[in-house]
Amino acid sequence: MSPSRISRVVVTPVAFADPPLLNVVGVHQPWALRAIVEVHTDSGLVGLGETYADEAHLARLSAVAASLGGIDPFDLAAVRRVVVDVLGRETGGAGASFGGMLDVKSAVDTVHSPFEVACIDLQGHETGRPVSEVLGGRVRDSVPFSGYLFYKWAGHPGLPDDEWGEALTPEQLVAQAHRMVDGWGFGSLKLKGGVLPPSEECDAIEALRDAFPDLPLRLDPNGGWTVDTSVAVASRLSGVVEYLEDPTPGIEGMAAVSARTDVPLATNMCVIAMEHLPLAIAADAVQIVLSDHHLWGGLRRSQLLAGITETWGLGLSMHSNSHLGVSLAAMTHLAAASPTLTYACDTHYPWKTQDLIKPGVLSFSDGALSVPTGPGLGVELDRDMLGLLHEQYLECGVRRREDTVYMRTIQPDFEVNTTRW
Structure with missing residues (x-):
């Protein structure tokens, strides 16, 4: 039997309510953003991943998602090669920033992660084993x-x-x-x-x-x-x-x-x-x-x-x-x-x-x-809730995490507290 191949990848941005949690750069906005990655195979299986969902990250995820067709989900090296190639071609391999506190020189790892998790989830479904066993x-x-x-x-x-x-x-x-x-x-x-x-x-x-x-x-x-x-x-x-x-x-x-x-x-x-x-x-x-x-x-x-x-x-x-x-x-x-x-x-x-x-x-x-004992990650999407959280994303108006910007709408003189004291 020939191995299953990735047939399509769906990236869905979602938003969910977040309390006003304070930190060194400001305060959490009313909505937190995430992206759900679904990697489908031609055998009918679906692997799941989750990651950040600011606009720049979503653009990179979408570009990679469009290029993963035909890859064996067990071939993680091939998945990473696609990420490296697409980011070099689409974005020049630029760095990434998340939430005003985490900055990396290259976006490769942050973009690769949800696709790799989804593929390992698929490996678990293919073999009937939980991800913890797939990992060793x-x-x-x-x-x-x-x-x-x-x-x-x-x-x-x-x-x-x-x-x-x-x-x-x-x-x-x-x-x-x-x-x-x-x-x-x-x-x-x-x-x-x-x-x-x-x-x-x-x-x-x-x-x-x-x-x-x-x-x-x-x-x-x-x-x-x-x-x-x-x-x-x-x-x-x-x-x-x-x-x-x-x-x-x-x-x-x-x-x-x-x-x-x-x-x-x-x-x-x-x-x-x-x-x-x-x-x-x-x-x-x-x-x-x-x-x-x-x-x-x-x-x-x-x-x-x-x-x-x-x-x-x-x-x-x-x-x-x-x-x-x-x-x-x-x-x-x-x-x-x-x-x-x-x-x-x-x-x-x-x-x-x-x-x-x-x-x-x-x-x-x-x-x-x-630890979940079912195949793969052991969790299944609630399609109704996925749709609801996607609608919340579309309607909330938040497109990136900006704790400092949001704080300044409330306290205009706020300064980031890094090394303040």
């Missing part, structure tokens, strides 16, 4: 995630308050954390910082420590502090946090902090591509890398990253951005097949109110997800 086998049956805390407004200006309410004080963050822990069972907590002066964010972490004495805590100001401030915060929170994530920008800055503290430093900003690893390792800039298959080029390259971190004695966790169930399923399978995963993964999943996969597969218990 499960080393854990459930994957721990961390509750993701945010400073936030009660609601978007001009819209009703959301069910989470305001979180601008330590007491309000503790209440938010109780909702995460009581409702989802998370066994660790991460606070997105870079919003208030560092002393106030330290107050919040210490309040969380008092409220949850046994839970590991993390603080991520997305480069909001200078080197000296980062060192001072590390001194204050030594023994309180399990790590600080990107306290100051850049490999050089992180190395300067690392040299002056024993508190582990993690990153999803200064090490987000393979070319960043040699410099960061040589400088001892970070002790933990937060992988992200959307940025690193898919599941196989994320496994390569895991091998590199193991070789050099680095810790490994997983970064999250606003996402839906297809991405969560891919993250879970990847984590299940990663022996060296040393910290619970991040996830924005509790903050969403809509999804486009059929329910019943991804359900948190004690802060962890059981």
Whole structure:
């Protein structure tokens, strides 16, 4: 029997409601954008991927999608060659930026990722095996995630308050954390910082420590502090946090902090591509890398990253951005097949109110997800919800993530907080 071939690829941009979550560059817009990639084969199977959906990224995805016909979904090298060829031809191989905080010199990995995930999903369907087995086998049956805390407004200006309410004080963050822990069972907590002066964010972490004495805590100001401030915060929170994530920008800055503290430093900003690893390792800039298959080029390259971190004695966790169930399923399978995963993964999943996969597969218990056991990713699109979220995309008017632009419509004098303190 001849192998199945890719017959067509469909890229569907979607939008879903997002709360006013604050960060170093501003505040989340009322709508978060994602793109769902469906890779169809001539044998009638469909593989799924999910990625960002700003206009420039969608244009690249569409150009690649139109060129994948006839490829065997097991031939991942051929898929990557198409991505490299099309991006060179269509866009000159330019870099990409996502959300004002993540910038890469080449868009190849971010464009390749959803197609690679969809092909590996297809490989699972073809062989009757879950993606975790296609990736080499499960080393854990459930994957721990961390509750993701945010400073936030009660609601978007001009819209009703959301069910989470305001979180601008330590007491309000503790209440938010109780909702995460009581409702989802998370066994660790991460606070997105870079919003208030560092002393106030330290107050919040210490309040969380008092409220949850046994839970590991993390603080991520997305480069909001200078080197000296980062060192001072590390001194204050030594023994309180399990790590600080990107306290100051850049490999050089992180190395300067690392040299002056024993508190582990993690990153999803200064090490987000393979070319960043040699410099960061040589400088001892970070002790933990937060992988992200959307940025690193898919599941196989994320496994390569895991091998590199193991070789050099680095810790490994997983970064999250606003996402839906297809991405969560891919993250879970990847984590299940990663022996060296040393910290619970991040996830924005509790903050969403809509999804486009059929329910019943991804359900948190004690802060962890059981690894899906069905073929491929183990999830199926809800076509009605896909249509609804696509209609929301068409109607919402948001076409790229612009936290700073949106913030300035509310606070015209707002300045990005990078190294502000």
